[in-house]
Amino acid sequence: MKNLINILIILLTSILLPNNEIFSFPDELITGELIITNNSSSNLKISVYPIGAHFNKNKKYSLISITYPTRKILAGAKDSLLYNEKFTLDHDAAQGTGADSIIGYGRYRVVFYLFNSNNQLYDSIEYCDVDYSDYDYPYGGNNDITFYYHSNDSITFEFNGGTINKIQDADRYLKIWDQYGGLVHKTQNKNGFTSDTEYVYIPINAVSYGAVSHINPGDIFVNFNIIDNLYSNIAEDIIVKKKAYLTVNQGIDFEMITPQSGHTKLIIEDSSFLKLSTNSKIIINNENRLILKNKSTLIILSGSELRFKPYSIFCNYGAKIIGSGSIIFEKGYHQYDCNQLSDFLFQDSAKLILEDSAIVNLPNNITLHIKGNTTSLILKPGSKLLFGENSGIVCDQGGKVIANNATFASSDSTKKWNGISLSGLSQDTIKNCSIKNAAYGISISDKYDAEDTGIDYSAEISGCTFINKTNYVLNSALYIAGSNNVLIMNNSVSSSALEKGYTHGIYAEYCPEGVLNIIGNEISGTGNGMTLIGCSPFAAQNALAGNEYSECGMFLDNSNGTFEYNEISDFYCSYFSYYSSPDLLKNVFDNYYDDNLWLSSSSVPVMHPLINGGSVYWYAGDNLIKGSPSNSGIIFDDDACPLMNYGYNRFIMTNNDYYIQGSNPSGYGREFYVIQNYWGGIPDTNKFYVANADLIYSPYDDNSQTARQTNTEDKFDIGFGLYDTVFSYEPDNPNSAQELYLEAYQKEYAGEFSQAIDIYKEIVEDYKDSSYTSSCLPRIFGCYEKNNTSQSGYGLLESYYESISEDTSYSEIQRNIAEEFMIKSKVKQNNIEEAISNYDEIYTQNMNTEKACMRL
Structure with missing residues (x-):
């Protein structure tokens, strides 16, 4: 790098002259790592100043020179550089011989100014950037860079030992590790750059310490590790540039304090990384912002927290979010004031947490995507997640939602949003929450371990309120497909603006045998209360209330299971089925429109108890069919029929044509038995019509309302810690x-x-x-x-x-x-x-x- 004479000269720099003045070298003996020479007759001015973050000899983010402890790493300027004069700068990691200024690890801009005799000012005419951002520098020689100014159109440079080239040939950007026309060509080493305890506030603006200028002080071009607790407190963006890393080390905090005016943005650019190590923390105070650009990556390791204070902003334009740490929105309001926001993808066990009373508002057309095993969206009591139009939540491949006493709603109460999709094997729990104006409510799909992998999975939606306050007819409040181990319990569905606010209250299809519990739900303001296709649920104690715009209370197609203690009222048809033979126990079918129960296409519901060895087991029967249906209490086609002999069902109806109406299925014999049912006192024989059969209804039951006598009970485990109690008594008829x-x-x-x-x-x-x-x-x-x-x-x-x-x-x-x-x-x-x-x-x-x- 320097010849032997220069080394000897360096040794003499400690000699003091009289009056303690430091020995000054002649210009021709001064050497440096960066030299600018005027080879013209023009009067020049040269400025050299940093771009982005720069580091000292120890790769610390600091202005304190290690080689020259009394000086700061500020680069510098030289006015009036005449013919054959030089402006020299030493690198803090490669001691020179008393150069004009000091540079460190980082990127610098060299600006050439020409003196204008007309206005006695210097005009900027050209520049070139020089980048020393390589941990391995110096390499032991061949690193000096010399610029030669010949004229406005001819500024050249050379690396020591290399060829001379124009700055335009290198696109005005010289890299110390890959020297244009030089001898060194290697891969840049961006690692090893760290924070310094002397500077706890970042970014460092060198102008505040005497530099002539500083371009974008917050730009980070290397892999920067925060190893001490740091803060930001000025309105200066911190930008992790392409392919760079910003890492908060284990147990370290970085807090973005709100400036006195303006705000601070932490921006992670395309292909760059923000990493929170184990138990580390980034705290973003109000008005400050974290911006993740498309194709950037946020890594949050175990125990780490990315914590947003109220009115701070989180903008994700398509980043990958991975790790098992947490993203936390604290109590208060959080608005996504971002342009062209992309879908949010959280994966690899990351946790997105809304703390108590936190409010997060997502804009239009955004999907919050929770993906991967144990990746979680967690809403704590009092929190609210608000959505713009066409926005919603998608969980798959193990991603899950855990929410308690929280709200999911549209930002505008008159608009709708997509809803919550829970797909795949995971354990979702949404309890005591409010779901407002969701077009598809909560959708549960593919929660079925067909390959018997042993993965523990379930979905519980309980105690929630689904309400439509818009003027749109929404699709469904709850949708379940291809799933089991599902509990839908004690939820309510309603509409405040429309008589028919939902097409379906609960819609379930093609769910394999297993636990599908639909219990204690209250559904009103829907076209159809409960629609079941290819499912066999345990459905109990549900209250389905229709109106003049409603169609069917319960619609079953290829569905079986157990239906008990449900109340269905005021639908056009209370119960309609195809190819379905469930057990019906103690349900109330209350209708003022067409029919209470309509059975079609080989539907044979069981509507009587099991009578065995003198004991009566109440698995089915004792249903109440009431109201004023215009047609029949029960109507059945010629390939369907109710099994209600010894059923103890009660028909209490007025202004209806028939109690039961249908056609005797072929192969059932001439007699059609419906004995031991209550028909409202002495039966009106004109209200029985079963074609091709002699209907036998006597002896009939005379108990209009008294509870059936029982003396024993058995409990059956139905999952989720719940049991179905079956009561029994002992008359006869084995x-x-x-x-x-x-x-x-x-x-x-x-x-x-x-x-x-x-x-x-x-x-x-x-x-x-x-x-x-x-x-x-x-x-x-x-x-x-x-x-x-x-x-x-x-x-x-x-x-x-x-x-x-x-x-x-x-x-x-x-x-x-x-x-x-x-x-x-x-x-x-x-x-x-x-x-x-x-x-x-x-x-x-x-x-x-x-x-x-x-x-x-």
Whole structure:
């Protein structure tokens, strides 16, 4: 770097002259790392000043020189540089021989000014940037840079030992590690740059300490580690430039204090990184901002916190957010005042937390995406997450929402937002929350461990209020698809602006057998109260209230399960079903429009208790059918019928045409039994109509309202720490099929699925004329699902159902049910094309019938 003579000269710099003056070297003997020479007759001025953050010899973010302790690293300027004169600067890491100024690790701008004799001022004519941002510098030689000014159009440079080139050839940017025309060509080492305890406030503006200028003091071009507690307190942006790192070390805090005027922005640019190490913290005070540019990365490790004070701003323009630390919004209001904000993606176990009474307002067209195992959105009591139009939450691949006594709502109470989507195997818990104006409410999908991986998953939505305050008809309050281990409990759904605020209150489809509990919900202001397709829930104590704009209280298609203690009122039809045979116990069907219950397409609901060995088990029956329906209490098509013999159901209706109306299914015999039901006193025989049958209703029940007598009870575990209590009493009327059905039912709920299947099959084979046979067929399939049966097992089940569907000793209803589950067994084997072909064939053979329509 320097020759031997220069080294000897350096040794003499400590010699003091009289009056303690430091020995001064002649210009021709002074050397430096950066030299500017005037090779023209013009009078020049040279300024050299930093760009962004710069560091001393020890790679500390500091102006204190290590080589020259009495001087600061400020670069500098020289006025009136005449012909053959030089302006020299030493690098703090490579001691020179008394140069004019000192530079350090960082980027610097060299500006050339030409003296204007007309106005006696210097005019800026050209510049070139020089970058010393390499931890490995100095390299032991060949690093000096010399600029030569020849004229306005000819400014050249050379690295020691290299060729001479014009500054325009290098695009006015010289890199010390990759020397244009020089001898050194290496990869830049950005690592090893750290904070300094002497400077606890950043960014450092060198102008405040005497520098002639400082461009963007907050720009960080290297990998900068904050190893001491630091603060920012001026309105100067801190920008982590492309491919650079800003790391807050373990246990360290960096706090962005609000300036006296303006605000501070911490900006993470494209391809750059912000990393919070374990137990570190960044605190962003009010008005200050964190801005994550597209393709940047935020890493928040375990125990770390990115903490936003009220009125601070977080703008994410497409960054990746990873790590198991937390992003926390503190109590108060948080507005996303950002332009063209992108979706927020949180992943890799990160946690986004709204603390008590925090309010976060998201703009239009933004998706808050919570992705990956244990990645969490957590809302604490009193917090609010507000959404602009077309914005919402998506959780998948293990991402989850945990919220208690919080609010999810639209920013504008007259507008709607998308809603909350919870997908995949995770444990979501949303309790006692308010969900306002969400177009799709809360959607739960694909929470089903089909491969039996053992992942613990569930979804609980309980005690929440869903309300529509807009003039839009929203889709649904709660939607469940392809999921089990779900609890929907004690929620309310309502609409304040419209009579029909939701198309559906609760909509569930294609949920495999398992825990699907829908309990204690109050639903009003909807077109349809509860719609179930391909599901077998435990639905109890729900109150569904319709109005003149409502359609169906409960709509079931290919759905079974248990429905008890529900109250359904004021819908056009209280209950409508296709291919569904659930247990109906102590429900209230109250209707003032068309029909209370309408059964179609092989629907055979069980509406009577199990009577076994003299004991009565109240698994079903004792339903109340009331109101003033214009048509019937129960209407059924010729391939469906209610199982209500010895049912103890109560019909208390006025101004209706019929108690029950339908057509006797083929194969059921001439008599149609509905004895031991209450018909409102002495039955009016004109209100019974079952075509092709002699209806037997006597002896009839004379108990209009008194509770049924019971003396024992059994509890069945239904998941989530809940139990279904089954009451029983002992009159008479034993029946072998009932006896077996009770045993199978108990084994199914005890998880003994193989034994339950064998007993259900025994009933199907030995008691073809029993009403229980129709109920056993879907329960067999349900047990196969609960038992995680293999594809080969479903192949055997397909053959089983096929044999029944072709056996004319079974009733038409039984054959239709078996045919349906035969096709479902093909689907379970992934024989999709064959299943579609079967449905097409059924449709073709049954044109213009309900059976054909259902296959569409």
